[in-house]
Amino acid sequence: MDNSRSFIEADSPRPSILPCFLRGFLENPLRVASFLPSSIYLQRKLSSLECLQAAQVVVELGPGTGETTRALLNQLPQQSILLCIEVVNEFVNQVRRLTDSRLIVEKGSALNLREILKHYQLASPDVIVSGVPFSVMSPEEGHSLIESIYDTLAPGGSFVTYQFRSRVCDLAFEYFGQPKHRSVVLWNLPPLEIFVWQKNSTHGSVLRNHSDFDFDFDFDFDAT
DSSP states (O other): OOHHHHHHHHTSOOOOOHHHHHHHHHHOTTTOSOSSOOOHHHHHHHHTOGGGTTOSEEEEEOOTTSHHHHHHHHHSOTTOEEEEEEOOHHHHHHHTTOOOTTEEEEESOGGGHHHHHHHTTOOOOSEEEEOOOGGGSOHHHHHHHHHHHHHHSOTTOEEEEEESSSHHHHHHHHHHOSOSEEEEEOSSSSOEEEEEEEOOSSTTOOOOOGGGOEEEEEOOOOOO
16 A cells, blocks of 8 residues: 555545534533544554554544544555444534545444444454543443453454543553553644554453563654
8 A cells, every 4th residue: 555645645635624523522522532633643643553454344433523534544455344433423424424435434332332333244343443532431431342342353453542641551451451552642732642452362361561562752743
């Protein structure tokens, strides 16, 4: 895949989604992580993830207005499927404007992940990407969502989430252990972290050696 072309396509102009995003945030402050959409720097970091390059089934939880969705589509193979699950009506309508035969957009809660996958008769996802703000979820909801993500992921599959706080690490540790990779995206408002876990073949071996851990900062100043 020509990644340089993908970035050009991902950066192509779209009608302003800021009014839509602000309305979604004001109407659903506990469901929307930020009052601003994802930055191009976050989009680029997500689209460069190795786990996406050969993925056949990918789920995006909480795509918002679809900026990260476009970045994922530009990286995924042509024969793949991307299922987006979004609970905010206005955001659902915005994501459905993306014209791509690989895209399925479902209006619903991420907590119903198992049922939605079954409804569409999809195989276990190779990758699950989540923009859902775990920091504002109740402990019960957070634990339930992590459990659903772990149970539905294919063996060896990757769980990717971008968050403003690291609470998700505590929730995920029981199932995934330490994240395989952490990446700070400074050029986002507010700055955030990307966490990547890989599902083991057995639930019992979640503890990882610290030497497996990878961490980096994003100091990319080039917005072109």
